[in-house]
Amino acid sequence: MCDQTFVAATFGPCDSCSKPSPLMNIYIKNEATNYCSLCVEMMACQGLQKGETLESLKRESETLKKKLEEERNKLNDVECNVSVILCWPILIVWDAFTLNKEHGVPLPCTWVLACAYAPSGCAIACGGLDNKCSVIPLSLDKNENLAAKKKSVAMHTNYVSGCSFTNSDMQLLTSSGDGTCALWDVESGQLLQSFHGHTADVLSLDLAPSETGNTFVSGGCDMKANVWDMRSGQNIQSFESHESDINCVKYYPSGDAFASASDDATCRFYDLRADREVAVYQKDSIIFGASTCDFSLSGRLLFAGYNDYAINVWDVLKGTRATILFGHENRVSRVRVSPDGTALCSASWDSTLRVWA
Amino acid sequence: MTIRTARPNRAQHFQPRLYCLKKLESILLEMQDTKSGVKGTEQKLNITTIPHVIAGNDTIAWISNKMKTTTEEAQAFGTMLVAYGYIYPLQNHKKLVMCNDSSLYRFQTPYFWPTQKWVPDDSDYGIFTLLLHAVCLCFKQAHYNHLHEWLNHKWDFIVMQAAEQYKAGKERKKPDRVVFDCQERAYWMVNRPPVSLSNSNMFYQQAIMRSKVKSSVSLGALVKYITTYKNHDPLLASCLPSNPWQTDHDAYWTLNMRRVEVPTKMRVERWSFSLFELLSDLRGRDDFKIFLKKEFSGENLAFWEAAEELKWGTSSSMSTKAETIFKTFLAPGAPRWINIDGRTMGLTVKGLEHPHRYVLEAAQTHVFLLMKKDTFFRYLKSPTYKDIQKKALNPEPHNFSPANLEQNALNRSPGIHPIILWQQEEEEKAKAAAASAPVDVKAMMSKIDRKK
Numbered sequence: 001m002c003d004q005t006f007v008a009a010t011f012g013p014c015d016s017c018s019k020p021s022p023l024m025n026i027y028i029k030n031e032a033t034n035y036c037s038l039c040v041e042m043m044a045c046q047g048l049q050k051g052e053t054l055e056s057l058k059r060e061s062e063t064l065k066k067k068l069e070e071e072r073n074k075l076n077d078v079e080c081n082v083s084v085i086l087c088w089p090i091l092i093v094w095d096a097f098t099l100n101k102e103h104g105v106p107l108p109c110t111w112v113l114a115c116a117y118a119p120s121g122c123a124i125a126c127g128g129l130d131n132k133c134s135v136i137p138l139s140l141d142k143n144e145n146l147a148a149k150k151k152s153v154a155m156h157t158n159y160v161s162g163c164s165f166t167n168s169d170m171q172l173l174t175s176s177g178d179g180t181c182a183l184w185d186v187e188s189g190q191l192l193q194s195f196h197g198h199t200a201d202v203l204s205l206d207l208a209p210s211e212t213g214n215t216f217v218s219g220g221c222d223m224k225a226n227v228w229d230m231r232s233g234q235n236i237q238s239f240e241s242h243e244s245d246i247n248c249v250k251y252y253p254s255g256d257a258f259a260s261a262s263d264d265a266t267c268r269f270y271d272l273r274a275d276r277e278v279a280v281y282q283k284d285s286i287i288f289g290a291s292t293c294d295f296s297l298s299g300r301l302l303f304a305g306y307n308d309y310a311i312n313v314w315d316v317l318k319g320t321r322a323t324i325l326f327g328h329e330n331r332v333s334r335v336r337v338s339p340d341g342t343a344l345c346s347a348s349w350d351s352t353l354r355v356w357a
Numbered sequence: 358m359t360i361r362t363a364r365p366n367r368a369q370h371f372q373p374r375l376y377c378l379k380k381l382e383s384i385l386l387e388m389q390d391t392k393s394g395v396k397g398t399e400q401k402l403n404i405t406t407i408p409h410v411i412a413g414n415d416t417i418a419w420i421s422n423k424m425k426t427t428t429e430e431a432q433a434f435g436t437m438l439v440a441y442g443y444i445y446p447l448q449n450h451k452k453l454v455m456c457n458d459s460s461l462y463r464f465q466t467p468y469f470w471p472t473q474k475w476v477p478d479d480s481d482y483g484i485f486t487l488l489l490h491a492v493c494l495c496f497k498q499a500h501y502n503h504l505h506e507w508l509n510h511k512w513d514f515i516v517m518q519a520a521e522q523y524k525a526g527k528e529r530k531k532p533d534r535v536v537f538d539c540q541e542r543a544y545w546m547v548n549r550p551p552v553s554l555s556n557s558n559m560f561y562q563q564a565i566m567r568s569k570v571k572s573s574v575s576l577g578a579l580v581k582y583i584t585t586y587k588n589h590d591p592l593l594a595s596c597l598p599s600n601p602w603q604t605d606h607d608a609y610w611t612l613n614m615r616r617v618e619v620p621t622k623m624r625v626e627r628w629s630f631s632l633f634e635l636l637s638d639l640r641g642r643d644d645f646k647i648f649l650k651k652e653f654s655g656e657n658l659a660f661w662e663a664a665e666e667l668k669w670g671t672s673s674s675m676s677t678k679a680e681t682i683f684k685t686f687l688a689p690g691a692p693r694w695i696n697i698d699g700r701t702m703g704l705t706v707k708g709l710e711h712p713h714r715y716v717l718e719a720a721q722t723h724v725f726l727l728m729k730k731d732t733f734f735r736y737l738k739s740p741t742y743k744d745i746q747k748k749a750l751n752p753e754p755h756n757f758s759p760a761n762l763e764q765n766a767l768n769r770s771p772g773i774h775p776i777i778l779w780q781q782e783e784e785e786k787a788k789a790a791a792a793s794a795p796v797d798v799k800a801m802m803s804k805i806d807r808k809k
Binding site: 013020095097098100102120121122138139140155157166167168170171185186187188189190192210211231235237238252253254256257271273274275276278296297298299300301316317337340341342343344355357 | 437440560564567570571572575576578582583591593596601607609610613632633636666668669671672673715718759772774775776777779
């Protein structure tokens, strides 16, 4: 079940390097200390300390895990007597800067796999295992029941894996497990164009940022990434060099290239004008699949989230890894760079969203 | 994520959905009831008649009546029944949807229902295709060849089975045979949606003929892009005055808001990178409009904006928008007539007789290229741009002490809600539209005359 833990941010001088920064409360040899994130990383990377063996550390982690479970179960005795019924799953709109939850939309018994914000900021789209993609108009009134205004726009014959608004609030592009992508008119729910060509589930899509703005790329379980023309529904280009499912595709900021993240633990960079793959981002030490990727504003950095709970940051031009971001306690499901490029947000199966800057 | 086989194996999807399919089947049984179910008629096919056909609109009406829902939902439900193979269309058998008209459908025999749990085997499909080949349905030709190659090892078995089935089929009565053929074909339509191989060959040919660029050239362009934007990337270079996520101070965002009087130097620099950047930043677009007003050439940008609105707008407003655009920009003698070449104008005007979303595409691209190659560079050299460059702010980088940082963290404010921003934007647009309404020259002239 989703365990809602709020991380309290304390600020101050670190106990080991005495530099002022956001602190993490950790326990070393059963003593509570406050380290800054860099020192925690360095400590974690150090080998076994004196007096520790692999077995002792494993045993320690097991006991700590059991203790955590006990603590959590202790808190489970409270009953919910609130008038507002909270049902999971829920769609939350956050103000990431103030950590406020702006809107919460309870969704009746569905798994949401994709969500998107409208360009105007007035609506959100979400879709998932209910085979539909719905658009929910947001309002300034906090007490309004947003779930009642939910409107089903897209209808597929299998789950909706990705959705994105085009340049306006009026059109929605969706990709689905039935192997097709589709463009919908939000107001009428009409299907404007459908895109056939994948032979397996389509897992992700991204719209081109270029001035003509008429193409988008989709990646699927058939290991192919296809570029489509939105006007005609035609498949313009196709790239098949991955060795496993493509989980995420993302355009380069100039619109002339795109990157893809796949279960084969690599991210690949494809150039559209040269019509070929130009770089592979992989390392022997990375064996878990990449589930998501995104570019920084200039396109120099590629952030990719992996199933081994880390985010690897690749240098796009050099093809080497610039750095790793640790912090999540479970798979990273999505990373996105903010539109102004100031920060990176990562979402994970450990039910937290983290903002990195 | 599991690795899926190349063909979508629909049977695999059914196993977890058995519960929901069983519910569907109970509804289907009710639909087939002769007294309270969907009204059935007969279809005449040349000389034979096929009994028990149902019409699309009847089915949808029955569903919406039974489940007390709207027609749209009933239509969606009907489409699901067709997509999963419980009801199959007789006329347009390749398109698995339920249409709310008099098109005809039939119930699929329970033998072919998805819950029967037998996986649609490729060798069965081979037998089916072979039989069809004997009856010469040409859309399966390429498919037949492909299957032959693929199932080569089992081919003798398949031929034998097909021959047996053909003999047994001959002994059935004609209407039964027609019905069975329809049912079988519908079953395979759901489980092996036809992939046209000739299409994929054409695709490869097109791909070979497509003009490609040398990777050195395209990679060079990427490097150039990165170098140009390097200083503007807050994750690589410092962000003036400070990155709000690091110092909890939102000066950066307030200084770069949509309708700020004086933009920052970095922002103004970014406008010079390309016309696309200038137009994407709405503050830049405003500045560009001021320049164009001075040059009396604002109609190009206005046309481009109107065409964008048409492209991305709702389907219902399309025809009215297309008409207004034609009257304002394209008609001979229009108040804001744009100057495009004769051929494009001809194509566009012709297309506007039957307006669709992309009817202005050619004209829009032409106008955009015109602006990009000519007006944009003139703008960069113009006094308007130089003026704003001089006025642009260069904020001092913040220097916060730990106490300040803590203070900032406590003072974080939510900022303006995007909905309010959007409302403000809409108001401004309405005001601008009213202000820039084409000046009626005749009225003005007559006003001047009257004054005299």
